[in-house]
Amino acid sequence: MTETGLIVLAVLGLAGAGALYGLACWIWPFSACRRCDGSGKRRSPSGRAWRDCGRCKGTGKRLRLGWRIANQAGKNRKHL
Numbered sequence: 001m002t003e004t005g006l007i008v009l010a011v012l013g014l015a016g017a018g019a020l021y022g023l024a025c026w027i028w029p030f031s032a033c034r035r036c037d038g039s040g041k042r043r044s045p046s047g048r049a050w051r052d053c054g055r056c057k058g059t060g061k062r063l064r065l066g067w068r069i070a071n072q073a074g075k076n077r078k079h080l
């Protein structure tokens with residue numbers, strides 16, 4: 001195996017991983033909100049009171065990073 005071959009393999013591997021991540025984002029666009037663990041609610045320190053999680057606005061869902069990048073890219077296009 002030559003050094004160039006290793007670099008080509010590494011690049012192909014990265015491209016493959018990126019494609020798989022894109023596919024995963026497409027199939028599962030949402031991930032659980034990390035602040036409230038997907039419950040959409042934030043408990044008070046006492047554990048008795050709760051309110052909607054401010055980060056996900058009570059949905060418990062977070063749009064995945066890939067989608068946020070895609071949305072941002074879409075906003076930058078003039079015709080959209």
Ligand SMILES: [Zn+2]
Binds near residue numbers: 054056061
């Ligand atoms: Zn949340």
